[in-house]
Amino acid sequence: MIHSGTAVKTRPPASEKLQVIDLLRTFSILSVMATHFVYVPPPDSSYQLLWRQLQKNGAYGVGIFFVVSGFLITRLIDGGKGRLFKPRLKEFYVRRLARIFPLFFLVVLLGIFVTFLLPGKMLHFNYCFWANPRQFDFLFWLSLFSFSFNWYMALSPNNLIALAWAVMWSLSVEEQFYFFYPRLLKMLGNQKRLLFILLIFIGGGPLWRLAAVLGAPQNPGLAKFASFGAFDQIAFGALLYLAAGKYKKFLSIHPVICLLACLSGVFLLVGTYASTNYMEHPADLVWGESLVALGSFLFLLGGLHLPLFESKLLAPLSWPGKYSYGNYLLHAFVFYYAYPLLVFHGDTLSAYFLFIVISTAVSALSFRFFEVPANRMVRGIFGFSPA
Numbered sequence: 001m002i003h004s005g006t007a008v009k010t011r012p013p014a015s016e017k018l019q020v021i022d023l024l025r026t027f028s029i030l031s032v033m034a035t036h037f038v039y040v041p042p043p044d045s046s047y048q049l050l051w052r053q054l055q056k057n058g059a060y061g062v063g064i065f066f067v068v069s070g071f072l073i074t075r076l077i078d079g080g081k082g083r084l085f086k087p088r089l090k091e092f093y094v095r096r097l098a099r100i101f102p103l104f105f106l107v108v109l110l111g112i113f114v115t116f117l118l119p120g121k122m123l124h125f126n127y128c129f130w131a132n133p134r135q136f137d138f139l140f141w142l143s144l145f146s147f148s149f150n151w152y153m154a155l156s157p158n159n160l161i162a163l164a165w166a167v168m169w170s171l172s173v174e175e176q177f178y179f180f181y182p183r184l185l186k187m188l189g190n191q192k193r194l195l196f197i198l199l200i201f202i203g204g205g206p207l208w209r210l211a212a213v214l215g216a217p218q219n220p221g222l223a224k225f226a227s228f229g230a231f232d233q234i235a236f237g238a239l240l241y242l243a244a245g246k247y248k249k250f251l252s253i254h255p256v257i258c259l260l261a262c263l264s265g266v267f268l269l270v271g272t273y274a275s276t277n278y279m280e281h282p283a284d285l286v287w288g289e290s291l292v293a294l295g296s297f298l299f300l301l302g303g304l305h306l307p308l309f310e311s312k313l314l315a316p317l318s319w320p321g322k323y324s325y326g327n328y329l330l331h332a333f334v335f336y337y338a339y340p341l342l343v344f345h346g347d348t349l350s351a352y353f354l355f356i357v358i359s360t361a362v363s364a365l366s367f368r369f370f371e372v373p374a375n376r377m378v379r380g381i382f383g384f385s386p387a
Contacts, residue, residue, distance in 0.1 A: 020309035021068055024300060025321030028064035030356060031273075033331050035059050036163055037355060039124050039339075043348040051348060056280075057273045059224070060292045062170045063233045064269075065324070067296040069174055070237020071244075077182060078241070085189050087182040094382045096178060102374035103366065104171065107329045108144070111164045114333070128336040131160035144168060147175040154225040157218070164332035171329075173230045191242065198235045198242075202290075205232025209286045220282035229289070236293040243297075244304050251305040258302035265299025268292070319360055326363025326371070334359040 034051070035058030043051040078084040080091060115129040143152035150169040153161060188194050205228070212223035223229050244251075251258050272291045276284035303309045320327055335342070338358050342351040379385065 020303040022318035022321035028061035031058040031061035066233035070234035098378035201235035261302030268295030323363035
């Protein structure tokens with residue numbers, strides 16, 4: 001249980017991997033990749049409706065990422081020497097820098113190289129890298145490197161952004177939140193105040209999305225990409241950490257309640273994916289994002305206390321989620337270079353499966369041979385031991 005100024009005593013070590021987290025991240029990254037999986041053979045009639053609905057709402061997967069991120073970052077801070085309400089700011093920011101920036105800069109450099117130095121203005125090239133000549137203006141680069149790219153997209157509804165660049169919006173949202181989050185924890189000092197602030201964020205998200213939809217119905221990006229329309233999902237993740245710690249003992253001895261929480265979460269997730277279409281009805285964003293975040297919250301609240309989800313039999317299903325950061329930033333490059341193979345591979349489902357396999361393999365290699373060494377190097381530069 002969390003007490004004023006202290007952290008969860010029964011929490012697992014912050015370095016301990018939780019397979020249930022990766023399983024949910026697998027669902028989230030696969031739904032995002034489904035949305036971006038275009039210009040391929042049409043789906044078989046037997047699953048055509050299901051596939052189209054997943055494609056329409058796959059971007060909800062980013063909201064799931066936010067929930068998971070809020071949980072993991074809060075857990076990481078609480079696992080530090082300063083605990084939850086006395087975080088060591090330098091340590092936090094160095095760890096964040098080491099984890100996020102190397103792959104970010106690599107992807108930007110690769111994107112510049114492919115976009116401007118390689119020939120190929122074909123349809124899938126333009127989709128991945130060069131949506132229109134107006135894309136690369138001064139504000140584009142300024143917002144990209146200042147991690148305000150989500151606002152650039154939110155306030156530029158008529159400026160089409162190619163896939164390899166567009167995915168950067170969610171990274172900007174996270175970096176903005178985590179810039180002030182440890183400072184906020186230090187200022188609040190106890191669980192009661194933190195809970196109050198998290199509830200404000202959770203309530204403020206749908207209010208912002210409603211105001212954006214009503215005030216600018218021609219620009220749904222203002223509801224989707226603006227920070228205030230996404231912070232509530234990260235707050236759900238932080239709240240999940242508090243709830244999982246407080247009710248750990250109770251949930252650990254009541255597996256039936258945990259299972260019901262998981263099933264309720266699945267019901268909300270599947271129901272929201274199946275019953276909304278925010279691309280045609282932007283108003284669906286108002287409550288759709290909140291329901292997806294709540295569904296993720298309930299699924300993980302139960303799943304974190306069920307040994308079932310840590311089974312080795314489920315490990316292969318967790319791999320795309322384990323490398324979800326690489327999958328998210330690199331899948332546009334995989335799609336472009338594997339496109340000839342994907343187009344002629346057969347129906348949509350088999351081509352999509354191949355897309356997942358290739359992207360996850362590339363992301364695993366990136367993690368093993370680039371991200372981990374770069375992480376250690378950055379931490380060493382700032383005087384911290386390797387992770």
